[in-house]
Amino acid sequence: MTRPHAIIVGAGPGMGLALARRFGAGGYHISLLARRQETLNRYVAALRTRRNAASGYVVDAGDWHGLEAVLRKAEKEHGPCEVLLYNPAGRFISPLADVEPEVLVDTLRINVVGALAAVRTVLPGMKERGHGTILFTGGGLAVRPLPNYGTLALGKAAQRSMAQTLALELQGSGVYVGAVLIAGYVQGGTAFDPDRIAEEFWRLHTERPEKSEVIFRD
Numbered sequence: 001m002t003r004p005h006a007i008i009v010g011a012g013p014g015m016g017l018a019l020a021r022r023f024g025a026g027g028y029h030i031s032l033l034a035r036r037q038e039t040l041n042r043y044v045a046a047l048r049t050r051r052n053a054a055s056g057y058v059v060d061a062g063d064w065h066g067l068e069a070v071l072r073k074a075e076k077e078h079g080p081c082e083v084l085l086y087n088p089a090g091r092f093i094s095p096l097a098d099v100e101p102e103v104l105v106d107t108l109r110i111n112v113v114g115a116l117a118a119v120r121t122v123l124p125g126m127k128e129r130g131h132g133t134i135l136f137t138g139g140g141l142a143v144r145p146l147p148n149y150g151t152l153a154l155g156k157a158a159q160r161s162m163a164q165t166l167a168l169e170l171q172g173s174g175v176y177v178g179a180v181l182i183a184g185y186v187q188g189g190t191a192f193d194p195d196r197i198a199e200e201f202w203r204l205h206t207e208r209p210e211k212s213e214v215i216f217r218d
Helices: 018-026 037-049 064-078 101-129 151-170 193-208
Strands: 005-009 029-032 054-058 080-087 131-140 176-183 212-216
Touching: 005 064, 005 101, 018 029, 018 037, 018 064, 018 080, 029 037, 029 064, 037 054, 054 080, 054 176, 064 080, 064 101, 064 151, 080 101, 101 131, 101 151, 101 176, 131 151, 131 193, 151 212, 176 193, 193 212
Parallel strands: 005 029, 005 080, 029 054, 080 131, 131 176, 176 212
Antiparallel strands: none
């Protein structure tokens, strides 16, 4: 029996693998997208030892043309995307007034433009089939900015607005859009354990609550 297909953009050391484990345990074939081949090799091997089906693709989320191409390739090889999890975070730690405009643009390419490109690639198929899930890994900085993290706060605030707008626009289409805003530092064994947070993503996907945004606090 063919497994449904979940694509995780941004298989980093925080949430990426935890999301892959959770959705893999739920019966999904996992396509992991990350910038580094070594990361992908390690994560795919870890998932397969748990008897999950997983594949890895190298791409930079800030390169939206490359991201679109890789997403289409993953769908061609493993079937239509049923779940899109957008996980990257572009940041530059500095007082915001000292950030060069080009640096801000680079972070927005990851946090906002890449997110929209990913959505645009998989959404037509979801709408045609009448079902699908799109979830964003947001940040508490979208609600409460902190000094020196202005680029990430701006990106996550825009991404939050994107998620809310898409959720409104796609009502009645069968495509569910949500976000988990993580208001803390993701670390295993703490209140912000990534496996614990991944359960919130799974809940949004399976239960589809009317309130599609979760602010994850300790």
